[in-house]
Amino acid sequence: MDPLSPRTFRQACEAASHDARLRAVLDHATRHFQKNRAAALDAFAHREEHFARARAARLHALSRLPELLEELERNAAAAGTTVHWAADAAEAREIIAGIARGCGARVIVKGKSMVSEEVALNPALEATGAEVWETDLGEFIVQLAGEPPSHIIAPSIHKSRSDVAALFREKLGLAVDDGGESIPGLTMLARRALREKFLAADLGVTGVNMAVAETGSLVLVENEGNIRMSTTCPRAHVALMSLEKVVATLDDAASLLRVLPRSATGQRMSSYVSVLTGPRRAGESDGPAEAHLVILDNGRSAALADPVLRETLLCFRCGACLNACPVYQTVGGHAYGSVYSGPIGALLSSLLLPAEDTRDLPFGCTLCGACTRTCPLSIDHPKLMLRLRERVCGGRPSFAGAAHAFLARHPLAYRFAVGTARAVDPHLDLLPRLAGLAGLPGLAQFVDSRQPPALRTPFSAQLRARRKGGA
Amino acid sequence: MPCRLPAACQPGRGGVVALPMRVLLQIPCLVEDCLPDIGLAAVAVLERLGFDVAHPAGQTCCGQPAFKTGDAEGARAQALRMFEIFAGPDPVVSLSGSCAKMLRAYPGLFAPGTDEHARALDLAGRSFEFCGFLAAQPDFAGLARLAPTLKVRACLHRSCQLDGADAPGRVLALVRGLSLVEPERPERCCGFGGLFSLQFPSVSESLLEDKAHEILACEPDLLVSAEPSCLMNIGGYLARLGRPLPVLHVAQLLAKALGGPSWTH
Numbered sequence: 001m002d003p004l005s006p007r008t009f010r011q012a013c014e015a016a017s018h019d020a021r022l023r024a025v026l027d028h029a030t031r032h033f034q035k036n037r038a039a040a041l042d043a044f045a046h047r048e049e050h051f052a053r054a055r056a057a058r059l060h061a062l063s064r065l066p067e068l069l070e071e072l073e074r075n076a077a078a079a080g081t082t083v084h085w086a087a088d089a090a091e092a093r094e095i096i097a098g099i100a101r102g103c104g105a106r107v108i109v110k111g112k113s114m115v116s117e118e119v120a121l122n123p124a125l126e127a128t129g130a131e132v133w134e135t136d137l138g139e140f141i142v143q144l145a146g147e148p149p150s151h152i153i154a155p156s157i158h159k160s161r162s163d164v165a166a167l168f169r170e171k172l173g174l175a176v177d178d179g180g181e182s183i184p185g186l187t188m189l190a191r192r193a194l195r196e197k198f199l200a201a202d203l204g205v206t207g208v209n210m211a212v213a214e215t216g217s218l219v220l221v222e223n224e225g226n227i228r229m230s231t232t233c234p235r236a237h238v239a240l241m242s243l244e245k246v247v248a249t250l251d252d253a254a255s256l257l258r259v260l261p262r263s264a265t266g267q268r269m270s271s272y273v274s275v276l277t278g279p280r281r282a283g284e285s286d287g288p289a290e291a292h293l294v295i296l297d298n299g300r301s302a303a304l305a306d307p308v309l310r311e312t313l314l315c316f317r318c319g320a321c322l323n324a325c326p327v328y329q330t331v332g333g334h335a336y337g338s339v340y341s342g343p344i345g346a347l348l349s350s351l352l353l354p355a356e357d358t359r360d361l362p363f364g365c366t367l368c369g370a371c372t373r374t375c376p377l378s379i380d381h382p383k384l385m386l387r388l389r390e391r392v393c394g395g396r397p398s399f400a401g402a403a404h405a406f407l408a409r410h411p412l413a414y415r416f417a418v419g420t421a422r423a424v425d426p427h428l429d430l431l432p433r434l435a436g437l438a439g440l441p442g443l444a445q446f447v448d449s450r451q452p453p454a455l456r457t458p459f460s461a462q463l464r465a466r467r468k469g470g471a
Numbered sequence: 472m473p474c475r476l477p478a479a480c481q482p483g484r485g486g487v488v489a490l491p492m493r494v495l496l497q498i499p500c501l502v503e504d505c506l507p508d509i510g511l512a513a514v515a516v517l518e519r520l521g522f523d524v525a526h527p528a529g530q531t532c533c534g535q536p537a538f539k540t541g542d543a544e545g546a547r548a549q550a551l552r553m554f555e556i557f558a559g560p561d562p563v564v565s566l567s568g569s570c571a572k573m574l575r576a577y578p579g580l581f582a583p584g585t586d587e588h589a590r591a592l593d594l595a596g597r598s599f600e601f602c603g604f605l606a607a608q609p610d611f612a613g614l615a616r617l618a619p620t621l622k623v624r625a626c627l628h629r630s631c632q633l634d635g636a637d638a639p640g641r642v643l644a645l646v647r648g649l650s651l652v653e654p655e656r657p658e659r660c661c662g663f664g665g666l667f668s669l670q671f672p673s674v675s676e677s678l679l680e681d682k683a684h685e686i687l688a689c690e691p692d693l694l695v696s697a698e699p700s701c702l703m704n705i706g707g708y709l710a711r712l713g714r715p716l717p718v719l720h721v722a723q724l725l726a727k728a729l730g731g732p733s734w735t736h
Binding site for chain 2: 010013014017018023326327330331360363364365366367368369370373383386389390391392393395396397398401402404405407408409411414418422440441442443445446448449450451452453454455456457458459460462463466
């Protein structure tokens with residue numbers, strides 16, 4: 001089976017939760033993110049107002065999506081950007097591979113882009129004969145390891161420093177004894193390797209954090225400068241955006257920028273914010289000669305049609321819900337079996353991938369609400385999970401669910417059933433053996449790790465007796 | 472300005488009998504058949520505070536299992552039953568944060584403008600979790616005046632199902648002598664999640680393991696929470712771990728602090 005498929009989500013979660021090393025790495029990293037974020041938000045005056053403004057900007061964009069996209073296309077084209085529309089992943093791959101061939105690209109550098117992972121762009125670019133290099137440090141690490149990213153903003157969050165050192169020893173010739181296992185040492189090694197690629201690159205490919213309809217500008221947020229390099233050094237730049245990333249105005253983009261870095265990495269602002277409007281103009285000293293924007297649908301307009309689930313498309317990918325989610329903290333991103341992981345990933349994948357592959361995703365959630373309490377845009381993930389569960393089940397209960405629902409509707413039958421159980425098996429010793437019958441194999445493990453409660457004289461009967469006794 | 476109250480109602484004249492507020496007790500299925508002491512303790516506490524406690528007949532399930540497994544029709548059927556069981560103007564006091572949350576979620580099950588939606592809004596508007604109910608009363612319904620006292624070190628599990636509400640902590644702060652501690656990550660889920668614990672048993676157990684160790688690190692005498700299912704989950708794990716701890720609902724701790732019988736039976 002394809003290792004990157006949410007079909008195996010349940011098994012992958014169960015396996016990952018037994019991986020003590022992975023749990024320790026994730027625990028360390030997610031706590032680090034949460035600590036920085038909390039500090040940044042503590043110092044953020046009027047933060048609720050800023051969150052509300054950011055949410056309003058996103059809601060406004062979704063409510064006017066078609067016209068804003070057309071406005072974006074007009075204004076981007078007027079600035080000299082070539083705009084392409086991709087209905088699905090295959091079209092996006094074809095368009096971008098075509099651009100790569102068109103400019104004879106031999107070396108392609110990429111900025112971190114989840115949507116390029118979503119459309120599986122790298123193999124398509126490599127098939128044109130070009131070398132393709134991820135230039136974000138985390139993405140570079142997972143590319144060297146031959147793995148997909150496991151976090152929206154921290155692709156190699158599942159790797160410890162010593163994992164990275166081992167990888168660099170193998171792939172980049174890091175000597176065992178040169179003291180390069182310090183983080184600055186490892187970073188410098190990657191930097192040297194990547195600098196050569198930037199200078200040799202013919203094409204830069206990036207994602208988009210927000211696209212501004214009123215100016216046709218693309219806003220890109222980063223900390224490493226690699227996106228700045230990828231969009232200025234090569235002769236051509238292609239930006240790939242999913243269509244919900246559009247906002248109406250530069251003011252709206254600014255509203256999002258006040259919140260995004262704080263929520264993502266705990267920074268007041270990221271080290272670099274690029275606002276790109278078209279290719280290099282006459283008299284300008286840098287920038288690409290050729291600029292392309294690819295606007296991808298890939299299932300989003302269908303999601304937008306659902307009055308409840310469309311809320312998922314408010315997300316601007318800060319990744320805070322991943323760090324807050326106890327399930328993500330325990331199993332990591334790879335278990336989700338798709339590009340997007342954690343609470344928002346389970347929702348997005350359920351909307352973007354075939355329904356039969358994603359049935360388990362909305363159930364891998366305790367509905368604890370840590371995600372929605374963390375989300376700066378107030379996305380109600382648990383409500384959306386419930387909506388997806390309803391969709392998966394087609395509104396029909398399982399056998400055990402139907403039996404329970406029948407008893408719940410008939411108090412006498414309910415009392416009779418519990419009374420019988422109490423008479424036969426008051427300490428619920430038979431529970432594990434009922435597991436197969438009820439289609440719930442997890443019941444045996446539940447009882448194995450937790451002493452089940454006993455069936456006692458019911459509260460109602462005890463209260464009645466007490467009140468009759470005149471107590 | 473002269474007092475216009477009838478003579479019999481004027482303060483200090485005597486003869487005035489306060490009309491106790493009637494509350495309708497919602498008993499979670501787990502409390503009804505497995506943890507009845509929680510219900511009895513809640514009745515004792517509410518009566519000590521002067522409430523007229525009614526336990527409406529016919530209660531089975533709030534509809535959570537159906538609601539959380541995608542069976543909206545089953546959840547609606549339960550909601551309709553609950554409208555009948557908890558008819559009337561009186562507040563509904565639930566002994567489980569997640570049941571109270573379910574009661575407040577009923578309006579989402581019906582189309583706005585329908586009669587059912589109106590009834591759901593009515594019930595949702597007067598449904599409270601036990602601690603939330605006490606915290607919503609003026610002066611915590613006079614709880615502090617009864618001088619609840621209990622000299623123990625209690626670890627409070629907040630339960631994610633209370634959505635960050637601090638009512639349990641505020642109620643327990645009124646208990647004299649109580650040393651209240653919290654695990655390192657107070658609001659983190661204990662891993663139960665109903666069906667989740669059966670479909671993802673290892674992940675559930677991992678979360679529970681984290682929770683149990685953070686609780687034990689507080690070195691408490693007992694664990695207290697406003698959510699019976701968390702208590703069952705965590706208590707059952709600690710028992711299997713060989714580190715059993717008394718696990719109490721807030722109502723049980725209050726009953727004990729007000730001089731009721733011991734919580735151990």
